Amino acid sequence: MIESNSPFYDAFKGILNTIDKNRVQELLTYMNTEAINFNLFKNNAFIERKFPFDIIPRIVSPSEFAYLEKGIQQRIYALNLFLEDVYGAQKILKDGIIPSEFVFSSKAYLPSFANTSVAKNIRVHISGIDLVKNSVGDGWVVLEDNIRVPSGVSYPLSLRMLTRKVFPEFFEKLPIQGVSDYPKKLEAAMDYVNTGGINVILTPGRYNSAFYEHSYLAKESGAILANGEDLVVEKDKVYLKTYNGKKARVGAIYRRLDDDALDPVEFHPDSLIGVPNITQAYRAGNVALMNSIGNGIADDKGIYYFVPAMIKYYMNEEPILQNAPTFLAFFEKDRNHILQNMRTLVIKDVAEAGGYGVVFGSQLTKSEREKLKDAIIAEPRRFIAQEVIEFYDIECLDEAGTFSPRKADLRMFSIYGEDIFVWPGGLTRFAMDPTSYIVNSSQGGGFKDTWVLKEQR
Amino acid sequence: MILIPPQAAEHLYWMGRYIQRAESMTRLVIALFDKILDEDFEDAKAFYAKLGIELAYDSAQMFLRESVFNLEDASLYNTINMARENAILTRSHLSNRMFSRINALYLAYQTAKEERTVSLYWLEGTLKELDAIWGNFELSLVEAKESPLIQLGKVVERMDLNIRLYDSIEAALMDVEKLNSIAEKVRPNHKRVTLSSSNKFKTLQTINSVFEALTTTHES
Numbered sequence: 001m002i003e004s005n006s007p008f009y010d011a012f013k014g015i016l017n018t019i020d021k022n023r024v025q026e027l028l029t030y031m032n033t034e035a036i037n038f039n040l041f042k043n044n045a046f047i048e049r050k051f052p053f054d055i056i057p058r059i060v061s062p063s064e065f066a067y068l069e070k071g072i073q074q075r076i077y078a079l080n081l082f083l084e085d086v087y088g089a090q091k092i093l094k095d096g097i098i099p100s101e102f103v104f105s106s107k108a109y110l111p112s113f114a115n116t117s118v119a120k121n122i123r124v125h126i127s128g129i130d131l132v133k134n135s136v137g138d139g140w141v142v143l144e145d146n147i148r149v150p151s152g153v154s155y156p157l158s159l160r161m162l163t164r165k166v167f168p169e170f171f172e173k174l175p176i177q178g179v180s181d182y183p184k185k186l187e188a189a190m191d192y193v194n195t196g197g198i199n200v201i202l203t204p205g206r207y208n209s210a211f212y213e214h215s216y217l218a219k220e221s222g223a224i225l226a227n228g229e230d231l232v233v234e235k236d237k238v239y240l241k242t243y244n245g246k247k248a249r250v251g252a253i254y255r256r257l258d259d260d261a262l263d264p265v266e267f268h269p270d271s272l273i274g275v276p277n278i279t280q281a282y283r284a285g286n287v288a289l290m291n292s293i294g295n296g297i298a299d300d301k302g303i304y305y306f307v308p309a310m311i312k313y314y315m316n317e318e319p320i321l322q323n324a325p326t327f328l329a330f331f332e333k334d335r336n337h338i339l340q341n342m343r344t345l346v347i348k349d350v351a352e353a354g355g356y357g358v359v360f361g362s363q364l365t366k367s368e369r370e371k372l373k374d375a376i377i378a379e380p381r382r383f384i385a386q387e388v389i390e391f392y393d394i395e396c397l398d399e400a401g402t403f404s405p406r407k408a409d410l411r412m413f414s415i416y417g418e419d420i421f422v423w424p425g426g427l428t429r430f431a432m433d434p435t436s437y438i439v440n441s442s443q444g445g446g447f448k449d450t451w452v453l454k455e456q457r
Numbered sequence: 458m459i460l461i462p463p464q465a466a467e468h469l470y471w472m473g474r475y476i477q478r479a480e481s482m483t484r485l486v487i488a489l490f491d492k493i494l495d496e497d498f499e500d501a502k503a504f505y506a507k508l509g510i511e512l513a514y515d516s517a518q519m520f521l522r523e524s525v526f527n528l529e530d531a532s533l534y535n536t537i538n539m540a541r542e543n544a545i546l547t548r549s550h551l552s553n554r555m556f557s558r559i560n561a562l563y564l565a566y567q568t569a570k571e572e573r574t575v576s577l578y579w580l581e582g583t584l585k586e587l588d589a590i591w592g593n594f595e596l597s598l599v600e601a602k603e604s605p606l607i608q609l610g611k612v613v614e615r616m617d618l619n620i621r622l623y624d625s626i627e628a629a630l631m632d633v634e635k636l637n638s639i640a641e642k643v644r645p646n647h648k649r650v651t652l653s654s655s656n657k658f659k660t661l662q663t664i665n666s667v668f669e670a671l672t673t674t675h676e677s
Contacts, residue, residue: 243466
């Protein structure tokens with residue numbers, strides 16, 4: 001179902017009808033020339049992939065953005081407090097709001113980092129909250145809190161810069177909020193927690209799907225893009241090696257690799273992309289890591305269930321944004337509900353990400369369903385189930401010039417520095433297949449820009 | 458302090474080398490194409506044999522296809538691809554214009570390869586693009602701190618090719634002063650290179666070890 005007609009889309013289409021559609025090809029050429037890629041690693045092969053995009057944006061009204069902004073700020077604030085608590089006094093566990101065993105049984109909880117303090121008490125520096133707009137009730141629903149290494153901001157940002165050049169008409173006639181300050185906000189947030197030294201973006205390297213983004217953000221924020229091999233830890237301080245034999249002290253690192261790859265001494269000993277002993281420097285308070293180590297416990301798909309309770313507990317406020325109705329197999333009552341209603345639920349493996357491990361019960365054969373039931377009974381902590389949300393489609397313009405609907409979500413990015421900045425844009429991801437609900441980029445989905453409109457006076 | 462990590466420095470250096478190699482080899486292919494038509498049909502085979510490459514062709518057009526696309530590591534396509542790979546790895550150090558020019562040239566090669574079309578006219582056009590890349594780079598202030606590394610790659614490759622392709626140590630010697638001048642910008646305490654015209658292999662070895670010598674030790 002397409003979101004009901006809004007005056008903004010009507011205005012957009014009115015302008016679109018007056019312009020030469022062949023200019024879409026020009027936009028595509030620019031995207032190719034700039035190599036704005038989201039690469040894939042499939043069957044052990046690296047595929048340099050153009051990130052498919054569509055020129056029809058998601059349009060967000062000023063009032064809708066104001067609502068989302070408040071809701072995201074509230075959520076990030078609560079998640080940050082939760083992380084401070086769970087790696088500190090653990091009051092929320094002691095007060096029984098979240099079962100201790102549920103937290104301690106998560107692989108994402110890292111007890112070795114308990115009582116490690118972080119600069120300015122900020123742990124969720126960069127976040128990407130995934131939302132959909134429910135066609136039932138017309139409300140926004142949070143699907144996931146990505147507060148480890150969320151990617152995607154550079155794609156709508158790059159598309160916006162090119163769209164402005166190719167289709168200036170939209171920007172002349174519609175009150176679209178600018179988005180170009182994201183890298184400067186990132187730089188300011190890095191400076192805010194910097195412990196003394198330069199800012200670095202740590203990349204896993206060329207074969208990471210979002211390497212384009214790492215390069216882009218480094219260039220635009222003034223940080224140095226570095227591989228693990230470029231950094232060295234000496235006396236609990238991190239240094240950037242330079243080609244001419246000097247070393248520069250590093251004060252803040254926006255790391256784009258997961259915890260388990262970050263430090264081969266602390267985590268996975270086979271990691272070739274990490275920095276040996278970087279966690280020692282982090283523990284000593286000599287370098288700020290963005291995002292902090294151990295954040296995975298807060299965006300664990302199971303912990304998601306408790307975020308509304310966290311908001312009430314820490315902030316004494318009602319949650320502004322709603323969760324999708326979720327059942328935890330960990331709880332017996334919920335587990336029974338899941339086992340009895342598998343056909344109507346989406347079942348998610350909490351250990352998976354990127355759209356993997358997501359199963360629609362309605363699409364399973366009887367034997368697949370039985371197998372999944374056995375897995376849920378054997379490892380209830382591993383699974384959650386959600387009611388299928390009939391979220392809105394957004395129109396896409398296909399090659400023939402016709403409009404066709406696709407399921408689309410919205411990833412909204414925020415940066416936690418002196419305050420929580422919610423970017424007035426976003427990555428709208430859409431399913432390439434008209435029958436699919438899976439929009440993830442790593443599963444072949446495409447993207448759109450997100451235009452947040454300014455209040456007109 | 459110049460904040461360029463060792464790996465990025467190496468990629469900048471090799472980007473310079475591959476762009477220069479693409480330019481030199483493109484000029485060579487254009488010259489050999491004329492020779493095949495006007496002078497000696499076998500001339501290109503003999504030239505490539507000097508590089509240890511067996512080249513088979515039965516027409517000037519086939520020579521063009523082979524040298525541009527099919528010689529695997531030695532093809533112009535591969536040379537441009539390698540220049541582009543190094544540009545991707547260092548794009549946070551490059552101006553957008555510099556990067557997109559290199560990538561656009563690679564895409565032009567890729568399209569030509571897929572469509573199996575190549576002509577001398579097209580190849581001359583790519584040479585203009587390479588000229589524009591160097592020109593763009595000379596004029597850009599964005600790559601100011603990266604510039605000596607790219608220039609080092611350019612001059613080392615030119616000296617190397619002068620010796621390998623044309624047996625001209627004399628031509629390489631003419632670039633020594635430039636090499637030293639750039640090397641001093643890369644690292645001020647650089648030990649100046651001296652070359653003699655007597656030993657081709659030793660000269661090649663000396664030229665090709667300059668970058669490594671400039672980037673090995675690490676001080677606290």
